[in-house]
Amino acid sequence: MKAGAVKNRDDLLVLAAGRLPQGRYGGSLAGLGAVALGRAAVEELLRDGALPRPGSALWGMARSHTQGMNPARTLALEAGLPPETTAFTVNMACGSSLQALIVACQRLRDGAEGAILAGGSEAMSDTPHLVPGLRWGFRIGHRQAPDVMHQDGLLCPVTGLLMGETVERLAAKRGIARTEADAWAAESHRRAAAADFRAEHLPHPQLDRDECIREGVREESLAALPPVFAPGGQITAGNASALADGAACLLVARREQAGDARPLARILGWVEAGVDPLDMGEAPVPAVRRLLADHGLRVADIDLWELNEAFSAQLLVCQRQLTLPPERLNVTGGGVALGHPIGASGARIAVTLIHQLRTRGGGLGVATLGIGGGLGLAVLFEVV
Template sequence: MRNPGDLLILAAGRLPQGRYGGSLAGLGAVPLGLSAVEGLLSRPTLPRPGSLLWGMARSHTQGMNPARTIALKAGLPHDTPAFTVNMACGSSLQALILAAQRLRDGAEAPILAGGSEAMSDTPHLIPGLRWGFRMGHRELPDVMHHDGLRCPVTGLLMGETIERLATKRGIARPEADAWAAESHRRAASADFQAELLPHANLAHDESIRPEITAESLARLSPVFDPQGQVTAGNASALSDGAAAILVARQDQAEGATPLARILGWSEAGVDPLDIGEAPVPAVQRLLAAHRLMVADIDLWELNEAFSAQLLVCQRQLGLPEDRLNVAGGGVALGHPIGATGARIVATLIHQLKARGGGLGVATLGIGGGLGLAVLIETAP
């Protein structure tokens, strides 16, 4: 028997994810987000959202408050509030958490949460141009690096922090390559039809490479340290994508059949040098708050920003491999920063339902040393 105050996910879906410079390149994060929102809300049985919370970590050139643009272009009424969340990799998962908090605190209508990212379209900047250049060379900072992949506190690129973490936690290169190959294998054999939303340019995830093996990955050169282990093959693929989730209380469902319940969430912080293991304390807090053990969770979605990072978290938490990222992860599917949090929740829900329902946890690490985790439950 459901409680009228239960927090329900009524719909969850995502676009097929495009590879960097691929089929979704040039479209922009707002049009990608609009496609996801329109696709999700196309079902006439769903109640209309009263607000939109949208994650986007690289909003340069996408106009002020992209969430409001998406809401209005999707045909939502002018009185629909909307705002954009930038929490780097956690943007759309935080948007979902904020939606759940607002509903718990009495929001009058369902809330649409999600996120989009067009990593192929991130621009370069020309600092100082406003006041003119008189003489000398100037730099053109890459937004991808400057406002995304480099930590302003440590000065290190995310991959450089993972090299340090892998050494600290004893993860070897062959282990990371093996997980990366397994991610592609799982993604290639997974059925994503229940979670995919239509897009005219792309019908499938574009970065999956079923032919990849640990042996072929072993031939790639490290990117950040000649003696290190992080390569283009065992790190998440740069990609373009969008995902959306409609959340409501039970008393707002208007007869729609829910996909899942949101049972709780947590966040945590660690030393920015240890960003890769920030999901560990977030998950520990979440489980403790609900008096659960790792063995009680039927499926886990832990974002694969890097294979080595996932392995660090998996071993510290004791997550069983056969319940972890069962349909592959960011290494194979891609990691469109602002969309990933909602993407892993959508995947988790549909993979759980395909396996008969149960409890699931979606979690990820965030640049600057932050972690988020969300606990959901689905019925068969």
Template sequence: MRNPRDLVILAAGRLPQGRYGGSLAGVGALPLGVSAVEGLLADPALPRPGNLIWGMARSHTQGMNPARTLALKVGLPSDTPAFTINMACGSSLQALILAAQRLGAGATAPILAGGSEAMSDTPHLVPGLRWGFRLGHRQLPDVMFQDGLRCPVTGLLMGETIERLAVKRGVTRLEADAWAAESHHRAARADFLAEQLPHPDLHHNESIRPEITPEALARLAPAFDPRGQITAGNASALSDGAAALLLARREQAGEAPALARVLGWSEAGVDPLDMGEAPVPAVQRLLTAHGLTVADIDLWELNEAFSAQLLVCQRQLGLPEDRLNVAGGGVALGHPIGATGARIVATLVHQLRRRGGGLGVATLGIGGGLGLALLLETE
């Protein structure tokens, strides 16, 4: 039975994802967000949002509170509240969760949630310049590393934590490379038409390589440890992108049909050294709270920050490969940090609908040892 207070997704889409230094380089995270939101709200049947919650993990140079600028640039009224979230990889999924919580608590209008990231445009910093330099050399910290890829708690790059986790959980280089190749092949075969929003500079997902093979990946040198297994080929591609979703209570939808119903969400924390397996307790809590098992879920979207990390989670949870990242994942499509949570939800919604509907879970691990998971059902 459809309840007027059901939390529903009325629209879900994302831009084509550009490779690092590719077609979207130089555009900027805020303009990417503008393109995504304008594309999403182009449907006149959709009700107008009364609030905007936006994820962005690398907001340097994008101005104060980019969400507010975004709301105004897409033509929302000046009385529309908006705020920006930085939860690293979980930024835009947390934005969606917060939107759902506010709607459940009585928000009077639909809420737009999503995220954008321009990894190609992250700047270098010049610490100390404000008060002047005298003698000696100075460093130019890379925001990509300083505020994104390096854990401030452990001091390790994300890839270094996955090297440790792969050894701990027994995932091999051969297995990671095989999954990476499969991710590219699935993405190359996938139909993204329903979820993809237009951008004038890019019409396809720029990082997908349908010709890639495990044998070719095996020739790549390890990126973090000469004896390790993480390479540029079995890690997520650095990329630029944006994704957006419109959430509402069913009673606020007007004539717009609901794509999916949001049933619940969960959060979890683990030791920062085990960041990559944080989706495991998040998913377990989510399923337990709803009286479900892995077998009840029709499709899974688990962000591929690294192939080895995905395999660690997949094996601990017992996820069937034929229901997991059926359209490829971050290794092939890219992982624009602040946009990825919304991207995997958009993909999940539309891939479920292509297959006749059902239950889906979107989940990801977050630097610092956090995990998020979301349960939805397509209409």
């Protein structure tokens, strides 16, 4: 259903939205760091002289070790924004950059004087290992070197389980079969391989395509992969999201602040939700239900859905409970094929959603994701 909108000076508008092509783990973007990836995205996004300059930058980054204090401020200044541009960094795991967008909208609604840059970046290839206790010295014996990505990203400190282990439990609880997860993973690669991302891609000198996509992925080949988290389990390297490096960002403003810029989309609302951390993967379900109820909408009213594919099984759990039409869901593939650079993924799905709605002539779209610890976010967009 295509929804018309009455223009209002207080409308929350997306004036620009783009992302870097996403690099595979250890691939073309490895070694650059999350700040440099973010800076590259911001420089390209703001190259259009018709855009208002942002008064602040809100930036998601879930693994900021080695990236310096408050990476948002560093990348904003390195991207050429003036010193009076305020900035702060958001860490909400997978939801970091979508939460940055939500906070930007809240600030605009509260009267922020200038447009706001919201986005996120993650360099998963560059996450370091730590040596706890080294500060005070070692005398004798072996020591561990914890992997930041594992300890501070993939492991839930509340449940003591890896994200994949919680999804194994959730898939069993909700009746998702391995064959179904593999089928969705193959479809994600098929859709991504067939997609045209030129409208949303921001150029980068080291990468001109999404590096994680594999053409010709078949369910039969995925079925041969061993489970990762449990004997007889269903999550494999083929039906889980690819580790990736990337950055995505949006420039948002009230209509009165847009100047000569032509808006890409309107942000109509957002919702946060929480569930038991053991059920982390289905947190988008209550978030979406509340979002739709808040706006008097039904699932059938939404033209496109972007639901982050942390795991194929997790996406299917949400899709089934919400009865999302598969043909309207992740129409250009998702995290399984494109990669899931944690701090950038929320902004990435928003960017993709906006450009795909525009390609299809407009309408309503929802971007949603589940977050480690049992949290969910959902944002409603309109393109006219």
